[in-house]
Amino acid sequence: MSDHVLVPFDDSERSSDALDFALEEHPDATITVLHVIDPADFYAATGMDGGAMANYDAIMDQQTERSESLLDEARDRAAEAGREIETDHVVGSVSRSIIDYVEDHDVDHVVIGSHGRTGARRILLGSVAETVTRRSPVPVTIVR
Template identity: 70%
Template sequence: MPAHVVVPVDDSDRSVDALEFACTEYPEAKITALHVLDPGDFYAASGVEGGAMANYQEIQRHYESRGEGILDRSRDRAAEYDVEIETEQVVGGVSRSIVDYVEGHDADHIVIGSHGRTGASRILLGSVAESVARRSPVPVTIVR
């Protein structure tokens, strides 16, 4: 039985499914909902063109605030299962940040949704769950 389970969360139904799975299967474990802010999203939203940049810091604050909302909803969802979770928000490449977090925080299991991204972005960028499963030093459960 895992002692510390990390559940990457975003605003997708699959990440909610993964959190619910972790709460039901590992209610005695320490569960951390991890939200990763990808700085590439900040640049895309800021409209970087020819070196000109919109207010990058304001856009980053917007994404951080949105991430806090995702983490708040994750805490509320876990409470529905009578499970208290920890939450963390980090900035970086999504799959790399998840693996780095696990390595740096003595986690021994990852529960991840099968796909948070949809459509062309999933095909072009590859599956985060696949990348995490390939790189992870600990067992990974992919929830569909």
């Protein structure tokens, strides 16, 4: 039985499915929903190069607001299921940030969606689930 379950969360249907699964399958566990802000994503999405560093703070503020909105959605989803959850966001590489969070926050299980983002990054997020599964020091459940 898990005491602390981590659910990485983005704006995908699969991450919502992972949260629903965690809420149902781990009724007594503390559930933390984590959103990772990856700076590489917003630079790639906007086509910015090194000159964009002047806009970093504005872009980071926008991404942080987006993250808080996603985490609000996760809290609402949990409330609909009659549960309270913890939420957090970090900045960094998605896979590495998830593993670091597991190691630093006494997490004993990860529930992750099989794929998240759409477009070109969709394939890469599938590799995020794979990377987390391979490198996690705790059990990982992949929700499809």
